[in-house]
Each structure stands twice: as C-alpha cells, then as structure tokens.
Amino acid sequence: MQKIGIVVSEHRLTDQVHQTPVTPIQIRRIPNHADIAVARNPVELLAALYANRGLTDAGEAAPGLGALESMGALHGLDRAVALLADQLRAGGHLLIVGDYDADGATGSALAVRGLRALGAARVSYLVPSRFAFGYGLSPAVVEAALTQRPDLIVTVDNGIASIAGVTRARELGIPVLVTDHHLPGDQLPDAAAIVNPNQPDCAFPSKHLAGVGVVFYLLAALRAHLRETGWFEAGRVAPNLAELLDLVALGTVADVVILDRNNRILVEQGLRRIRAGRCCPGILALLQVAGRDPSRATTTDLGFFAAPRLNAAGRLEEMSLGVECLLTDDTARAVAMAQELDGLNRRRREIEGEMKDQAELLLDALCLDGETLPLALCLFGEDWHQGVSGIVAARIRERYHRPVIAFAEAGDGLLRGSARSIDGLHIRDAIDRVDRHHPGLIERFGGHAMAAGLTLRAEGLEDFRDAFIEAVRAQLGDLPRQPEIRSDGPLPGGLMTLDTAEALRLGGPWGKGFPEPCFDGGFEVLQARIVGERHLKLRVAMPDGEPIDAIGFNLGEKLPEARGRVRLAYRLDVNDYRGVRSPQLILEDLQADL
Structure with a gap:
C-alpha cells in the first residue's frame, strides 16, 4: 500500500518536476438532452433544462x-x-x-x-x-x-x-x-x-x-x-x-448545501431582495468590493465572490469582523469592513496558492500515476495554515479525484484536518468508521457527506492514514468512480446569445442538487492563450455559429490541447467588461475531439 504522509519542510524540491496526470474526466450527457437541441428560444430552453432537473412546471423552479x-x-x-x-x-x-x-x-x-x-x-x-x-x-x-x-x-x-x-x-x-x-x-x-x-x-x-x-x-x-x-x-x-432573507441566501449558498425545493425558495427570495437593494449594507459592500453588480446578483456572485471574502476573516483571524460587517446599518462602516475582508481574502489566496503548490510538487516528486495513486490522500505540512487547509484539500481533490484530508498543526501536539470528499464517498461516515474501529485515535470529528473536520494527536497520523484508506475502500472498493461532467447536451448555435445567457443567469437559483446548466459540443479553436498565469483564454466557433470568447479558470495546463477541433464542456454566461455585456463560455473541460 502506497502511503502519503508529507511533511513539507523536510522536502527539497527542484523546479524540474513532472506534472502528475490529472484523472481523466468523462463528459456524460443526461438522457433528455435531445429536448435542448430543439429549443427555439430561451423560454423553451429553460423549460427543457428544468425538466432535466425533475421539474415539469417552470413555476416550481423557485416558488414563493x-x-x-x-x-x-x-x-x-x-x-x-x-x-x-x-x-x-x-x-x-x-x-x-x-x-x-x-x-x-x-x-x-x-x-x-x-x-x-x-x-x-x-x-x-x-x-x-x-x-x-x-x-x-x-x-x-x-x-x-x-x-x-x-x-x-x-x-x-x-x-x-x-x-x-x-x-x-x-x-x-x-x-x-x-x-x-x-x-x-x-x-x-x-x-x-x-x-x-x-x-x-x-x-x-x-x-x-x-x-x-x-x-x-x-x-x-x-x-x-x-x-x-x-x-x-x-x-x-x-x-x-422576510427582509432578512438576504442573509439566509448568502449562508445557504456559501455552505454548498443541496438546493432542494425549500432551499431554492429561501435563496431566490433572498436574491430578489439583494437585486432590489433591500439587503443589509454589508452584503452590498461585499459584492461591490468584489466588482459584482448587486442588481444582477446570482448564486455565483454569492458563492464565489461574497462568501470567500466573508470566510477570509474566520480562516485567517476570527469571524467577528465578518459578523459586524453583516450587522452594521452604517453604509460607510460596511464598506470599510468589506475592504478589510477583501484584503484578508487576497492574503488567504496567497497562502492557499503556496500550500497548494507545495502539495502538488510533493505528489509529483513521488512519481505517482493513475495506478499507484492511493485511494485517499492525507497531506500534512509543518508550516501549513489550518485556516486554509480545507481549501487546499478541495483543490487537490479536484485535480486527482481522490478524497483528501489536509492536516495542519493545531498546537499542543495536535493536528487539525480538513477533509473533502468525492461523489460516492460519505467522508464523515468514513471517519466515523475509523473512530469506531480504532477508538482513541481521533480526538474529535464532525461534518457532512462531502466535507468534515477532525483533530488527532500528531503521533497518530500514520495509523490514521492507513485506517482511513481502509475506510474509504469499504465504501468505494479499490478504485473511485471516474469523475464526470453531467451535460445537458449541445446548445444550438442560434441560442448562443446574450439574451440566452441573461435568461440562464436568472433562471435558477442554481447550485448543488440543482446544477447550473452545462452544455457540450465541438468547436474550432481560433485563438488560445494563458491569462492570469493559469487561466485558459480561447476564441472559438461552432460549425454553424459565430465566434465567441471562452475562459477556462485554472485550465491553463490544457493549452497544448487547445488547437484545431476540440470538445468543450461549458456554461453560457455574461461577460460584463467596462459596461459592455456579451455572451461568453465558462469552460468546465476541454478535450481533444477524437
């Protein structure tokens, strides 16, 4: 059994390391994708998308x-x-x-x-x-x-x-x-x-x-x-x-809970208040410092822009600053605190990037491939920041498609771990199995199916790692399922418009359990380059459509494949640049079109 127990400061790594292969992603179309292909306008498209998510009545997407x-x-x-x-x-x-x-x-x-x-x-x-x-x-x-x-x-x-x-x-x-x-x-x-x-x-x-x-x-x-x-x-x-539902919407989206019918109601009603400007000054300020327009707020704005800035306080210092930002009714004070939170978030991203790079370099140095990659990864860095370990675990999980626990020192001989799971594995139950079969090994733990936290003595890390891999094997067998992207099918070129993109943005709320529409199809790459060091920027065209811009966040490693005809999995979104709004593709994956 391959063991992964990494103490970052003990490794000396050169700049010349190979890139550990990413677990291949399969693009799988849901059964009803044919309904998407025949949609003639955004209204018909949304109706088909709702049906693919189990709703036959468009009014049920977000009832009152x-x-x-x-x-x-x-x-x-x-x-x-x-x-x-x-x-x-x-x-x-x-x-x-x-x-x-x-x-x-x-x-x-x-x-x-x-x-x-x-x-x-x-x-x-x-x-x-x-x-x-x-x-x-x-x-x-x-x-x-x-x-x-x-x-x-x-x-x-x-x-x-x-x-x-x-x-x-x-x-x-x-x-x-x-x-x-x-x-x-x-x-x-x-x-x-x-x-x-x-x-x-x-x-x-x-x-x-x-x-x-x-x-x-x-x-x-x-x-x-x-x-x-x-x-x-x-x-x-x-x-x-109901005037407080802006807070409910932000917290619900930020916690990545399943957006069942009840949660969609809470989130949609909160979003309506945010868009109307009837929300607390703190949420308005968090969106504004992130460069988002509150009058067009969506779950993406809450989950990827407002929430990380709010979370930064709890990750790097303590959350009172975030709570005060949400409690104040003084607009100027809210803006000042949001700016402070934005600064903390920038520092959090720097720390996260360093930790992630260290973890990936260490995995690369072990020369693992798809066959030798362990069933689960337990990573530990002596100088890692425990407030950021959960984000690092999530990033490593996304790359290698393995459940990951990132440990950091918590003082007094303790390690605190943040666990992130993959589809098919209930990670809290896996940790619970370890606790039941090895009593006393874990000090305390808790969490959900997809995320959990635990504390253990530093000397117990090796024993925990072995027991955790066995607990994962009890649920998954010897290999996890291949990661996949669920696509609604090909989007007709005639619907790749700003009107469609606007309708999709407001057609949710989208989130876990009620996923934002994802499409796939063949495109010709007209231009390809790297922006922001690790993001893939493309200009592409469908056989029957006009050229359109595409951006793949953290997909820079796909640049060598971005030539000729490719298959893209993507979301259709709105790019708002200096007041000019245009449709663009947000890439989920790029694959050679074989």
Missing part, C-alpha cells in the same frame, strides 16, 4: 415563500420557542455562539438582527476563534461565554456534537439551545432544546437546511408564538422576517 415546508415538523421547535419567549419576557441576556464560516456568520447575524427586531432586550454574540478554541461549543468556549453572564446560550451552525460543552454550561447553570444542521453522533448533547432537521425523530422533510436556514425557521416560529400570545399588542411592531 408560501410554498416553504411547514415549520411545525421541526422536532424540538416548540421547546426552543418557549425558551426564547421566556427570555424575551424576562429581559434576559441571549448569547449567540456561532461558527467561524460564512454559514455561521450569516446565521449569527440573522439571530442577532431577528431577536432584536422581535423585542429581545439584550442580544450579543460570540464567534470562537478556530485557532484558540476550535470548532463548536467546547468547555473552553463556555468558560469564555461565562464572562458575559448570559441567561441562555443559543448555538448557530454548531452544538450537535458539543457533548462536553453543553454539560459544562449546565454545571454553570446556563441553559443551552442548540440550533444546528450537522449530522449527530450516537449521543446528543443534554441541551435545554435542540433544533436540527437531522436529529433523530425529526420529520422535517428538507434535511438540507443550512445553519442559517434553521435559525430563520426558529425566528419565524418565535414570531408566530409572540403574535398569538399578545407580545405585539403593547406598542411593539411585528417585524417582516
């Missing part, structure tokens, strides 16, 4: 708020509402303890804004640093919270695995309300109430709510209870919680 799943099915919601209502009436201090990613930040801001709007006398928040406290409501976080003398701790996007932390809070006489969406372990925390669609006995049908979505449902239920019990009869105004 009235079509949201009923909050009554959320297990534990009544008890949670009662706790909050009692604190509102008593004037108690509510302390929000969030996570340090974009879902946690938006969820924390939503909880603070929503509870204040509902009449809470005192609401504050605490976002633990990933470097000082790690993830979740740990006993150390509870001790830090104690200095603020809260009457109730409300977790956001964490807490379902915080057994020891909740126990410590109870010992100190502080009740805890857990709101979370992560998968629970065998034991639930002894909290005063738990709201989590994935906890046992919860019949709520939308299991893919992000943490911020859970908070939105809790606030809606609390408002309904307060209205029924006369809270708003004493001169108080019942807030329109």
